Amino acid sequence: MLPLPLSPHHPTPLAPPAPGLTRNLLLGPLIALLLALAAGIAPAKAQQARTQEAREQDGSGTLLLRSESGAPVEAPRLKADAAITVSGPTARATITQAFRNTTAEWVEGTYLFPLPEDAAVDTMKLVVGDRVIVAEIREREAARRAYEAAKAEGKTAALTEQQRPNLFTNAVANIGPGETVLVQIEYQQPVRQSGGTYALRLPTVAAPRYSPAPTAVTAVVDGASAADPVPDRERIAAPVLDPARHAPVNPMTLSIDLKAGFPLGHVRSATHAIRVEERSGAERRITLADGATAADRDFELTWTAAAGAAPSVGLFRERVAGGEAVLAVVTPPASARPAASVPRDVVFVIDNSGSMGGASMRQAKASLLIGLDRLGAGDRFNVIRFDHSFDTLFPDLVPGDEAHLDRAKRFVAGLEASGGTEMLAPLRAALRDTTPEETGRLRQVVFLTDGAIGNEAQIFSAIAAERGRSRLFMVGIGSAPNGYLMRHAAELGRGSFTEIGTPDQVTERMRALLLKLESPAVTDLTATFSEPGVDTAPARLPDLYRGEPLALPARMEQARGTLTLAGRIGGQPWQTMLQLDTAEAGAGIGKLWARAKIAEAETARLTGRLSAEAADAAILRLALDHGLTTRLTSLVAVDATPRRPHGARLVSTELPLNLPAGWDFASVFGEGEAQPLPAPPRQRRAAGPAAQFAAAPPVVLPQTATDFEIRAWLGGLLLALGLGLSLRHRRAAA
Amino acid sequence: MSGVAERDAVARCPGRRGVTTLPALLLAATGLLLLAQAAWIPAKAALAQKLLEGAFARTLAEGTAQPPWPWADTVPVARIVFPSLGESYVALAGSSGQALAFGPGHVEGTPEAGEPGTAVYAAHRDTQFRSLGRLAAGDPIEVVRRDGRSVRFRVTGHRVVRWDASGLDPDAPGRHLVLATCWPLDAVTPGPERLLVRAVAEP
Numbered sequence: 001m002l003p004l005p006l007s008p009h010h011p012t013p014l015a016p017p018a019p020g021l022t023r024n025l026l027l028g029p030l031i032a033l034l035l036a037l038a039a040g041i042a043p044a045k046a047q048q049a050r051t052q053e054a055r056e057q058d059g060s061g062t063l064l065l066r067s068e069s070g071a072p073v074e075a076p077r078l079k080a081d082a083a084i085t086v087s088g089p090t091a092r093a094t095i096t097q098a099f100r101n102t103t104a105e106w107v108e109g110t111y112l113f114p115l116p117e118d119a120a121v122d123t124m125k126l127v128v129g130d131r132v133i134v135a136e137i138r139e140r141e142a143a144r145r146a147y148e149a150a151k152a153e154g155k156t157a158a159l160t161e162q163q164r165p166n167l168f169t170n171a172v173a174n175i176g177p178g179e180t181v182l183v184q185i186e187y188q189q190p191v192r193q194s195g196g197t198y199a200l201r202l203p204t205v206a207a208p209r210y211s212p213a214p215t216a217v218t219a220v221v222d223g224a225s226a227a228d229p230v231p232d233r234e235r236i237a238a239p240v241l242d243p244a245r246h247a248p249v250n251p252m253t254l255s256i257d258l259k260a261g262f263p264l265g266h267v268r269s270a271t272h273a274i275r276v277e278e279r280s281g282a283e284r285r286i287t288l289a290d291g292a293t294a295a296d297r298d299f300e301l302t303w304t305a306a307a308g309a310a311p312s313v314g315l316f317r318e319r320v321a322g323g324e325a326v327l328a329v330v331t332p333p334a335s336a337r338p339a340a341s342v343p344r345d346v347v348f349v350i351d352n353s354g355s356m357g358g359a360s361m362r363q364a365k366a367s368l369l370i371g372l373d374r375l376g377a378g379d380r381f382n383v384i385r386f387d388h389s390f391d392t393l394f395p396d397l398v399p400g401d402e403a404h405l406d407r408a409k410r411f412v413a414g415l416e417a418s419g420g421t422e423m424l425a426p427l428r429a430a431l432r433d434t435t436p437e438e439t440g441r442l443r444q445v446v447f448l449t450d451g452a453i454g455n456e457a458q459i460f461s462a463i464a465a466e467r468g469r470s471r472l473f474m475v476g477i478g479s480a481p482n483g484y485l486m487r488h489a490a491e492l493g494r495g496s497f498t499e500i501g502t503p504d505q506v507t508e509r510m511r512a513l514l515l516k517l518e519s520p521a522v523t524d525l526t527a528t529f530s531e532p533g534v535d536t537a538p539a540r541l542p543d544l545y546r547g548e549p550l551a552l553p554a555r556m557e558q559a560r561g562t563l564t565l566a567g568r569i570g571g572q573p574w575q576t577m578l579q580l581d582t583a584e585a586g587a588g589i590g591k592l593w594a595r596a597k598i599a600e601a602e603t604a605r606l607t608g609r610l611s612a613e614a615a616d617a618a619i620l621r622l623a624l625d626h627g628l629t630t631r632l633t634s635l636v637a638v639d640a641t642p643r644r645p646h647g648a649r650l651v652s653t654e655l656p657l658n659l660p661a662g663w664d665f666a667s668v669f670g671e672g673e674a675q676p677l678p679a680p681p682r683q684r685r686a687a688g689p690a691a692q693f694a695a696a697p698p699v700v701l702p703q704t705a706t707d708f709e710i711r712a713w714l715g716g717l718l719l720a721l722g723l724g725l726s727l728r729h730r731r732a733a734a
Numbered sequence: 735m736s737g738v739a740e741r742d743a744v745a746r747c748p749g750r751r752g753v754t755t756l757p758a759l760l761l762a763a764t765g766l767l768l769l770a771q772a773a774w775i776p777a778k779a780a781l782a783q784k785l786l787e788g789a790f791a792r793t794l795a796e797g798t799a800q801p802p803w804p805w806a807d808t809v810p811v812a813r814i815v816f817p818s819l820g821e822s823y824v825a826l827a828g829s830s831g832q833a834l835a836f837g838p839g840h841v842e843g844t845p846e847a848g849e850p851g852t853a854v855y856a857a858h859r860d861t862q863f864r865s866l867g868r869l870a871a872g873d874p875i876e877v878v879r880r881d882g883r884s885v886r887f888r889v890t891g892h893r894v895v896r897w898d899a900s901g902l903d904p905d906a907p908g909r910h911l912v913l914a915t916c917w918p919l920d921a922v923t924p925g926p927e928r929l930l931v932r933a934v935a936e937p
Contacts, residue, residue, distance in 0.1 A: 705916035712772035719765030
């Protein structure tokens with residue numbers, strides 16, 4: 001559970017003054033909190049007890065598990081390998097997870113792991129000894145039932161479930177004492193491209209997420225809809241190891257066969273040390289320089305075309321059942337900037353919740369300061385910071401003059417990471433447009449966060465409903481940002497998504513983003529096929545920013561005729577025509593099309609364009625037709641023969657995860673929930689470098705006085721004065 | 735004519751009263767607001783202690799740290815008992831302003847009570863640790879830790895120090911306990927001085 005302090009009351013002498021402008025004087029929120037507390041105590045307690053019970057049943061929550069006899073039982077050890085082949089515009093990945101049971105018990109292990117948000121997971125294999133069992137795609141509930149039945153019968157079984165489009169669990173039942181069981185999943189994913197750079201990203205660790213509690217206050221405000229914003233909060237949480245006390249777990253190896261389809265320029269990774277082996281002009285083999293890495297940060301590989309060899313258009317085709325799948329990748333030309341640039345209103349939103357503690361907070365601050373520096377003369381801006389609460393720096397947009405910028409910079413520099421991540425309210429505040437009639441100005445929201453939240457659906461609905469004329473630019477900060485939230489929020493907000501994974505990417509990527517903010521977008525895009533009966537995903541094309549390509553998967557009977565793309569670049573019309581019969585062969589394009597259709601149906605469901613039933617029916621049909629894991633379908637593999645002897649018990653465990661690199665354990669978890677009991681005798685203040693590095697610092701004592709007596713005296717005095725005054729006047733009047 | 739004058743006077747009268755009662759109303763309203771805020775601080779401290787007591791009991795029973803309310807960023811770590819005063823408070827991990835609003839906080843960087851070194855707990859002088867002034871040398875202090883162990887300390891003396899020059903060494907030899915709060919106890923404005931009640935573990 002992530003921290004959420006009730007109400008900051010007294011800044012310690014160490015901490016800078018709370019950024020809240022008038023927080024201490026606001027009685028309203030305090031009363032609301034009291035009401036929420038009073039009303040929330042009973043259900044919250046019940047839920048707490050249930051969680052505990054569930055954890056006891058699983059016997060999990062820590063690396064060591066207590067069994068009934070009291071002897072600790074260890075979770076299975078996990079080793080993973082990723083083998084990825086990039087073929088032009090797509091990549092096919094095979095992730096092999098080896099679950100090794102080091103105990104003398106029969107064990108069930110559950111591993112929560114991330115995948116790219118646009119991955120189409122279509123295959124799972126379970127390897128027990130020399131037997132390979134290929135999983136079937138089933139409806140989620142049916143798959144779960146098959147798994148539970150096999151588990152009870154003592155058969156080895158594996159179940160791959162999607163918890164979020166970028167978050168999955170693998171459960172493996174009946175791993176014998178001392179045995180190793182392999183689970184292999186495969187997926188298809190598109191290669192990303194922006195500004196001439198191609199990128200492949202492989203997340204390796206599920207970052208701990210903050211799941212807002214359903215509150216009594218929400219119930220009052222939203223009427224009857226007091227539904228839990230994160231109904232599956234237990235499924236997206238796993239035990240996390242404190243890096244200060246545990247060596248990293250879950251080692252991972254990686255190899256990539258890169259077949260770019262064009263002569264390659266640079267091939268780099270900003271996140272890991274890699275070894276690049278040149279196979280030919282257009283092919284490379286990439287491995288990790290250190291052999292294995294701890295699964296604690298996203299892996300990112302970027303490549304560019306050799307000078308002059310960059311293709312401006314990519315057109316690919318694949319034969320699929322009942323027709324052909326086509327993928328068109330087109331980058332509209334970057335127009336010269338218009339003479340008079342359009343004035344902008346920019347709202348910067350910065351996440352200073354606990355999960356941002358450490359390197360992420362520094363990256364976010366540096367990025368925001370760069371954004372402030374680039375504001376032009378006619379531009380206006382505002383800054384919002386949020387954790388479990390939020391503050392707006394200025395009451396409304398202010399001109400980007402020196403005085404205001406100075407104040408904003410001081411405000412940003414003073415931010416410290418702590419608390420929960422209540423993203424909804426600050427997002428709404430940023431989208432609130434007080435001057436919707438000023439269409440001559442661009443309204444842009446730049447949102448810096450790691451996206452470590454569980455209530456994505458709430459966020460998406462709010463963006464779709466309240467975006468107005470604002471454009472939302474998501475900036476993903478840190479070593480393991482929530483790509484699904486970022487990319488989808490940017491799509492719904494008609495902006496773009498920028499990832500900043502390491503401190504040395506801040507300058508370069510922020511510059512690219514600012515260029516996008518300042519350059520005119522490609523708008524009113526349409527795609528017209530000369531052939532009838534073409535099914536594209538998405539049906540409505542997004543706006544594009546400078547350097548971004550349009551990637552359009554489509555399905556048709558036969559790839560022939562033409563595709564005409566038309567739009568406006570900064571007001572000027574633009575058009576291009578592609579001959580579909582010139583398309584090259586590509587791999588996995590049919591799956592990408594199906595995955596894009598599913599994503600579109602999920603969006604339509606969230607924004608109310610489709611009813612829940614209609615969307616679910618469409619998703620289920622696509623998923624079963626193409627064998628894809630989705631919210632509604634899972635992959636399940638069951639070994640034929642029961643192996644666990646009758647009477648031998650099965651111990652269930654959740655595999656522990658690393659804390660994402662650069663995260664601060666104390667900022668996220670406080671002093672350890674879900675920690676083994678011999679807890680650390682010492683805790684360090686997260687935001688006190690001086691205290692961290694000094695050898696033997698004398699104890700600094702906190703502020704230990706409240707001002708309630710002053711308030712009481714002052715309050716009494718004012719009340720008496722007021723009453724006296726009115727009394728005198730009444731007498732005078734009488 | 736006089737009729738008109740009278741009507742004027744009548745008409746003007748309520749207006750004048752409105753103008754003069756407005757500041758009085760504002761004063762009274764602000765006063766009430768401040769009083770309510772003032773009342774909220776000790777009320778919150780008292781309410782939090784009730785919840786913390788429950789969470790600490792669960793911590794002892796379950797053997798794992800239990801947050802006092804679902805969104806809490808801190809957990810109860812110990813119960814501090816003053817047997818001579820008949821008072822007891824549940825202390826929290828950390829001494830941030832947030833934690834101290836609810837109860838005594840275990841100051842970061844100091845060991846747990848009963849471990850070698852100097853364990854420091856701090857609390858507000860106007861809520862939980864108001865009673866520190868009534869502890870005399872020789873009085874017992876009992877600390878129930880979250881692992882269920884109970885350690886008895888005996889008060890050795892008082893000292894007043896500046897917050898940034900406490901002179902407390904968390905790694906000092908022996909098993910010490912220091913309770914800290916703001917000084918002077920009856921002051922109204924926050925100041926730089928702190929009252930330390932020092933105690934040593936009974937063998």
